[in-house]
Amino acid sequence: MAAQPPHATPPLKIKTLDSPNKNAESLYELVFTRQPAVLATPGFPQPLQHPTKKKYNIRAVDGKGLAMFATDDIDVGELIVCERPLVMLQQLVDLPMSFIRNSSKEAIMQAAMKKTERRLESLIAKMHSKFREQYMSLVNSHHHDGSGPLHGRMRTNAFGMRDFYNPEGEKHTCSVVGNEISRVNHSCCPNSNFSFHRPSFAMELRATRYIPKGTEITVNYCGRLEPCKDRQKLIQHYGFTCDCPACKDPISSDNFRDVLVRTVDNMLKNDRTTLEDVLIFITKIEDFGLEGTWYYIRCLLFVEQSYRMKGMKEESKAYRNRVYKHTLALAGRGDVMHAIASF
Numbered sequence: 318m319a320a321q322p323p324h325a326t327p328p329l330k331i332k333t334l335d336s337p338n339k340n341a342e343s344l345y346e347l348v349f350t351r352q353p354a355v356l357a358t359p360g361f362p363q364p365l366q367h368p369t370k371k372k373y374n375i376r377a378v379d380g381k382g383l384a385m386f387a388t389d390d391i392d393v394g395e396l397i398v399c400e401r402p403l404v405m406l407q408q409l410v411d412l413p414m415s416f417i418r419n420s421s422k423e424a425i426m427q428a429a430m431k432k433t434e435r436r437l438e439s440l441i442a443k444m445h446s447k448f449r450e451q452y453m454s455l456v457n458s459h460h461h462d463g464s465g466p467l468h469g470r471m472r473t474n475a476f477g478m479r480d481f482y483n484p485e486g487e488k489h490t491c492s493v494v495g496n497e498i499s500r501v502n503h504s505c506c507p508n509s510n511f512s513f514h515r516p517s518f519a520m521e522l523r524a525t526r527y528i529p530k531g532t533e534i535t536v537n538y539c540g541r542l543e544p545c546k547d548r549q550k551l552i553q554h555y556g557f558t559c560d561c562p563a564c565k566d567p568i569s570s571d572n573f574r575d576v577l578v579r580t581v582d583n584m585l586k587n588d589r590t591t592l593e594d595v596l597i598f599i600t601k602i603e604d605f606g607l608e609g610t611w612y613y614i615r616c617l618l619f620v621e622q623s624y625r626m627k628g629m630k631e632e633s634k635a636y637r638n639r640v641y642k643h644t645l646a647l648a649g650r651g652d653v654m655h656a657i658a659s660f
């Protein structure tokens with residue numbers, strides 16, 4: 318697939334932001350409801366940061382529909398795709414209180430879905446035809462649960478941003494849908510991660526481990542550390558059964574996840590834990606494909622500090638670099654320094 322020219326992503330115009338009525342070509346309901354918060358983002362609006370080289374293509378795979386593949390080796394933390402959202406919507410259940418009080422859970426859900434479909438109809442009607450076509454070409458795995466065709470596509474392709482633009486201290490989640498980014502399939506031991514860069518108002522996909530050329534690029538749709546059965550339930554509505562290495566061997570992958578969650582923090586705090594112990598544990602995390610977790614980064618940090626205390630500057634520097642790249646992949650460009658400062 319040829320590299321997209323920069324103008325192929327939805328343009329973001331301050332003029333448009335200033336006047337919702339001039340919204341001729343898009344897109345972001347959130348921008349209109351949270352406009353001051355969006356405009357107050359330090360550095361906004363920055364241009365998109367494009368990857369130095371396009372290193373992926375999108376092609377069909379048996380049993381998975383379209384999928385994204387690495388066409389070159391990709392380093393940890395490297396930016397794979399950057400694009401503005403096609404659609405961004407606040408997840409609001411804006412129904413009359415009297416209806417909520419007197420209705421069943423199912424009736425509330427159906428009413429909320431209908432309302433979301435109407436909101437999306439009005440947004441998508443305003444989009445540039447090219448972006449509307451991109452949205453309509455996305456997969457919809459929600460045909461039989463009351464989701465309309467637009468909301469079904471959103472539920473199949475969006476990733477959720479919690480506490481997104483939070484000016485009044487309200488909690489709200491946003492659903493964000495991209496174009497090519499929506500072609501990334503799921504794995505419970507994924508090799509990449511999404512983040513949202515607010516100053517450029519862009520979705521970014523980065524590698525959470527080294528991805529050799531030819532490998533499928535995957536993200537996690539549900540949670541990496543839950544037991545297999547729980548993960549399968551969480552992804553059920555996408556209409557597929559995961560056959561990643563963790564799901565093929567649930568006993569050992571569940572056991573290791575359990576050990577990871579229960580013991581890492583204590584292990585790293587324990588005075589008797591040695592550098593060698595942690596290096597061995599790091600290898601195990603890698604064997605289970607769980608580099609995209611904060612546990613992994615905390616182990617790398619332990620190694621960096623151990624080498625530093627031993628005066629082994631080169632080794633410490635190499636691990637500091639690894640901590641940075643992995644944190645960049647997990648936290649995203651806008652939050653990497655904040656995340657490192659909080660370790």
Ligand SMILES: C[S@@+](CC[C@H](N)C(=O)[O-])C[C@H]1O[C@@H](n2cnc3c(N)ncnc32)[C@H](O)[C@@H]1O
Binds near residue numbers: 382383384458501560
């Ligand atoms: C966000 S889309 C991913 C791109 C999609 N494959 C396409 O053709 O556009 C999510 C849908 O992809 C499919 N999918 C994602 N991960 C999968 C996997 N590991 N195995 C099989 N199908 C998967 C499911 O149909 C799911 O509803």
